[in-house]
Amino acid sequence: MAIGTTEVLSTPATQSAGPWRTAWRDLRRNKVAMGSIIVLIVIFAACLAAPLYASSVMHLDAFTSNLDGKFTVNGVTGPVMQSSDTGLGLGVNPIGPTWLWNNFFLGADNQGRDVMSRLLYGGRNSLVIGLVSATLCCALAGFIGIVSGYFGGGLDAVLSRGLDVLWAFPVYLLAICLSVVLINQSLTIGPITLNSGSIILPILIIGVIYVPYVARPIRGQVMSLREREFVQASVGAGATDARLLRREILPNVLPTLIVFLPLMTAINMLTESALSFLSIGVQPPDASWGTIINDGVGLLYTRPMVAIAPGVMLAITAVALNLLGDGVRDALDPKARLRGAV
Amino acid sequence: MKLRITTAVASAGALTLALAACGGGSTPAPSASAATGGTTSSSAANAAYDPAKAGGDVTLLAKTAGGTLDPKINYTLQYWQLYQAAYDGLTAFKKVDGQESFTVVPDLAESLPTATNDGKTYVFNLRKGIKFSDGTDVTVDDVVASFQRIFKVSSPTAGSFYNGIVGADKCLATPATCTLDGGVVADATANTVTINLTSPDPEFFYKLSVPHAAINPKTAPVKDAGTTPIPTTGPYMFKSYDPNTALVMVRNPNFKAWNEDAQPSGYPDTITEKFGLTVEAEVTAVENNQADWIFDSPPADRLAEIGTKYAAQVHVNPLTAVWYVPMNVNLAPFNNEKARQAVNWAVDKNAVVKILGGDKLAAPVCTILPPGFPGFKDDCQYTNPAGATWQGPDLAKAKALVTESGTAGQAVTIITTDDEVNKAVGEYLQSTLNSIGYKATLKPISGNIQFTYIQNTNNKVQISLSQWYQDYPAASDFINVLLGCASFTPGSDSSINIAGFCDKTGVQPMIDDALKTEQTDMNAANEKWAATDKAAMTQAPWVPLVTPKLIDFLSTNVSNYKFSKQFYMLVDQLQVKK
Numbered sequence: 001m002a003i004g005t006t007e008v009l010s011t012p013a014t015q016s017a018g019p020w021r022t023a024w025r026d027l028r029r030n031k032v033a034m035g036s037i038i039v040l041i042v043i044f045a046a047c048l049a050a051p052l053y054a055s056s057v058m059h060l061d062a063f064t065s066n067l068d069g070k071f072t073v074n075g076v077t078g079p080v081m082q083s084s085d086t087g088l089g090l091g092v093n094p095i096g097p098t099w100l101w102n103n104f105f106l107g108a109d110n111q112g113r114d115v116m117s118r119l120l121y122g123g124r125n126s127l128v129i130g131l132v133s134a135t136l137c138c139a140l141a142g143f144i145g146i147v148s149g150y151f152g153g154g155l156d157a158v159l160s161r162g163l164d165v166l167w168a169f170p171v172y173l174l175a176i177c178l179s180v181v182l183i184n185q186s187l188t189i190g191p192i193t194l195n196s197g198s199i200i201l202p203i204l205i206i207g208v209i210y211v212p213y214v215a216r217p218i219r220g221q222v223m224s225l226r227e228r229e230f231v232q233a234s235v236g237a238g239a240t241d242a243r244l245l246r247r248e249i250l251p252n253v254l255p256t257l258i259v260f261l262p263l264m265t266a267i268n269m270l271t272e273s274a275l276s277f278l279s280i281g282v283q284p285p286d287a288s289w290g291t292i293i294n295d296g297v298g299l300l301y302t303r304p305m306v307a308i309a310p311g312v313m314l315a316i317t318a319v320a321l322n323l324l325g326d327g328v329r330d331a332l333d334p335k336a337r338l339r340g341a342v
Numbered sequence: 343m344k345l346r347i348t349t350a351v352a353s354a355g356a357l358t359l360a361l362a363a364c365g366g367g368s369t370p371a372p373s374a375s376a377a378t379g380g381t382t383s384s385s386a387a388n389a390a391y392d393p394a395k396a397g398g399d400v401t402l403l404a405k406t407a408g409g410t411l412d413p414k415i416n417y418t419l420q421y422w423q424l425y426q427a428a429y430d431g432l433t434a435f436k437k438v439d440g441q442e443s444f445t446v447v448p449d450l451a452e453s454l455p456t457a458t459n460d461g462k463t464y465v466f467n468l469r470k471g472i473k474f475s476d477g478t479d480v481t482v483d484d485v486v487a488s489f490q491r492i493f494k495v496s497s498p499t500a501g502s503f504y505n506g507i508v509g510a511d512k513c514l515a516t517p518a519t520c521t522l523d524g525g526v527v528a529d530a531t532a533n534t535v536t537i538n539l540t541s542p543d544p545e546f547f548y549k550l551s552v553p554h555a556a557i558n559p560k561t562a563p564v565k566d567a568g569t570t571p572i573p574t575t576g577p578y579m580f581k582s583y584d585p586n587t588a589l590v591m592v593r594n595p596n597f598k599a600w601n602e603d604a605q606p607s608g609y610p611d612t613i614t615e616k617f618g619l620t621v622e623a624e625v626t627a628v629e630n631n632q633a634d635w636i637f638d639s640p641p642a643d644r645l646a647e648i649g650t651k652y653a654a655q656v657h658v659n660p661l662t663a664v665w666y667v668p669m670n671v672n673l674a675p676f677n678n679e680k681a682r683q684a685v686n687w688a689v690d691k692n693a694v695v696k697i698l699g700g701d702k703l704a705a706p707v708c709t710i711l712p713p714g715f716p717g718f719k720d721d722c723q724y725t726n727p728a729g730a731t732w733q734g735p736d737l738a739k740a741k742a743l744v745t746e747s748g749t750a751g752q753a754v755t756i757i758t759t760d761d762e763v764n765k766a767v768g769e770y771l772q773s774t775l776n777s778i779g780y781k782a783t784l785k786p787i788s789g790n791i792q793f794t795y796i797q798n799t800n801n802k803v804q805i806s807l808s809q810w811y812q813d814y815p816a817a818s819d820f821i822n823v824l825l826g827c828a829s830f831t832p833g834s835d836s837s838i839n840i841a842g843f844c845d846k847t848g849v850q851p852m853i854d855d856a857l858k859t860e861q862t863d864m865n866a867a868n869e870k871w872a873a874t875d876k877a878a879m880t881q882a883p884w885v886p887l888v889t890p891k892l893i894d895f896l897s898t899n900v901s902n903y904k905f906s907k908q909f910y911m912l913v914d915q916l917q918v919k920k
């Protein structure tokens with residue numbers, strides 16, 4: 001990819017379209033990628049509208065317990081939490097899906113809250129955590145990979161061994177350990193204290209644990225670029241390290257990072273969901289798709305939709321992000337275009 | 343008593359140490375229901391043993407093992423239930439259905455002695471001819487060694503139940519050299535054991551009837567026996583124990599019934615408790631008759647199914663227990679009485695009932711003592727409209743009290759265990775606290791540590807969720823243990839007075855008075871306990887939530903279900919259908 005991109009960047013300006021414009025043009029021609037973008041836009045828009053849905057359509061706070069709540073369907077009013085009236089009358093179950101947009105469309109959870117509202121609110125958290133942590137991860141990995149690969153020597157040894165140490169831990173175990181410690185005790189960095197319920201904590205945790213997975217290939221790419229003719233030519237022309245990094249290395253690494261972004265967003269969303277499912281991610285009463293799946297586990301036999309709905313949303317979003325990532329890679333990688341032509 | 347795993351909580355001395363294992367912990371989720379239909383156990387005395395119905399194997403299921411098998415150390419219902427068919431003390435709770443199961447009867451002792459020396463001395467005549475499962479005779483030396491062993495292995499109740507025995511203080515201070523000199527005295531010739539107390543204890547027979555006072559061979563190790571079975575005197579002995587797979591009980595070849603009330607003969611040939619399945623899988627196994635009973639309470643989403651399709655196999659019984667919300671009276675915002683009262687007004691106990699599975703599985707309570715318990719009297723100070731029993735919350739009043747207290751807007755952290763039901767109650771409490779003006783966060787932590795965590799004042803726990811199940815039927819087991827000054831030990835993991843409530847001028851003198859009255863007049867004492875309960879609730883150190891009920895779900899392979907209120911289902915009385 002780097003070679004191809006370099007070639008694109010090194011092409012004389014006599015050509016009409018720049019590399020980014022070319023990539024965008026190719027992306028637009030990729031129907032699967034564009035379909036994914038549309039799906040993601042719809043999901044993002046729906047999640048952004050969560051407060052509007054909860055307040056104006058459902059008229060119910062998605063974060064307050066509603067165990068004594070009532071609902072009305074077709075003029076019939078009943079309790080949201082319904083006691084069993086058969087046999088011994090054991091158990092209380094929340095109302096199931098009514099499929100009415102303004103009335104417990106997907107049913108209620110074990111606190112009597114509207115699942116649809118929480119699904120939308122949960123999506124906001126899942127997407128924000130996935131996206132921001134992926135951005136953080138790519139930024140950190142980009143910085144470490146570039147510095148390590150470009151300067152080499154002792155600095156590279158230290159940074160690489162640091163990445164090795166991080167990489168040595170199974171990623172989920174590391175995430176769980178960090179989450180258990182930080183989410184139970186909060187995190188104080190200088191004057192800043194992050195409370196245990198803050199979603200910044202899962203963002204930081206997930207952002208950090210995946211750094212080696214992105215930094216490694218970036219470092220390798222930079223080490224390769226450093227030896228390339230155009231870089232050597234710049235060195236010969238007296239370019240400083242800062243200029244080389246800014247003008248020659250970064251532009252060639254950036255497409256790789258951009259390709260990583262949607263892929264890491266999908267991975268990070270899944271990680272967040274796993275942590276939240278284990279109660280060490282997003283904290284109640286906040287929701288994420290992972291916490292809603294967790295809520296649904298106890299209702300799997302009677303109200304499976306509570307677990308299925310966020311699971312489906314998670315799957316759709318992850319697939320869309322992966323397909324978009326593939327499309328972006330194809331668009332930014334001339335070799336992929338070549339393959340496509342063949 | 344804790345309903346699930348307790349490991350050896352050692353250390354001598356502190357009353358609360360012993361009691362630490364006694365409540366809280368992870369509790370079977372939505373438990374049982376009161377007298378519903380034909381499903382509640384009801385009969386009274388034991389029918390005569392019918393040898394024709396003996397035989398077969400009973401398979402029990404539990405998600406996890408219950409820890410050490412040592413009866414002096416284990417403090418879980420899970421194994422106390424099994425110990426009933428294996429170990430004996432000088433006295434025992436009657437092994438029958440219903441209220442009568444709270445009655446103490448002589449077991450290894452020939453009779454219940456009358457206290458002498460102003461109620462401080464008991465002389466027990468030991469039955470002759472009883473053997474341990476290893477074939478050795480039960481002697482008075484075994485009895486003395488067993489009482490010494492309570493202290494030598496630092497039994498969880500050594501400092502609370504048995505600290506009144508003469509010489510106990512020395513044993514608590516230096517367990518390894520415990521002799522109980524002058525406290526437990528054997529007379530081999532007369533075959534008697536004399537127990538001397540430092541002061542009269544009207545609850546002493548109760549304390550002798552729990553497994554920690556079981557009589558073990560004098561050769562039993564003076565350390566936690568762990569997974570190694572200690573010889574038994576009852577109808578069953580432990581054949582093998584692997585906490586990862588199963589606990590197997592077989593018939594004790596040396597057992598001959600001596601008192602059917604104290605230790606009836608058992609029916610099954612073997613009782614096997616298997617570990618490792620999920621609770622969902624356990625329910626399915628019993629539905630398919632692949633197992634006969636599950637220790638864990640059925641999950642909420644299976645309740646309707648078993649209550650409908652398998653109603654005939656379900657038994658529901660009320661428990662003498664309480665789910666409650668202790669508020670730290672020494673820490674803001676709940677060091678303000680009005681703030682505590684506000685929470686009492688705000689909490690909708692019916693909402694908690696719903697979380698626990700509905701009104702067939704739990705009932706709201708307003709008092710510290712659970713309904714039906716000695717000293718219990720209907721009284722509800724925080725209900726709208728006013729009444730002697732729970733009616734409903736009053737959010738407006740709660741908000742007004744929060745404003746009056748000047749604590750509005752303060753941050754409050756609720757500590758619960760991380761299981762489904764406790765977490766759901768925690769979420770409800772969080773929502774309620776937010777609605778009356780606090781900024782509440784919920785911190786669910788592992789059930790293995792939550793109970794000790796919330797007791798330690800160093801953890802600065804403001805409010806938490808806990809449960810208490812009776813050890814024996816006496817009001818002091820709730821009020822004195824949970825709200826007495828002696829149960830509050832700052833900085834200790836074993837400070838069972840979780841609220842840190844110690845009213846030296848009001849409630850504590852009432853507790854002392856009730857304890858003193860117990861020695862002469864139990865009825866008068868119970869009146870005093872009721873008054874003490876009311877006085878304590880006026881200061882609102884807790885929000886009493888609900889009293890739970892227990893579900894026993896059995897296969898169709900077994901019959902003759904008997905429910906002891908003290909130790910729950912009598913496993914060895916199950917008859918296997920042939």
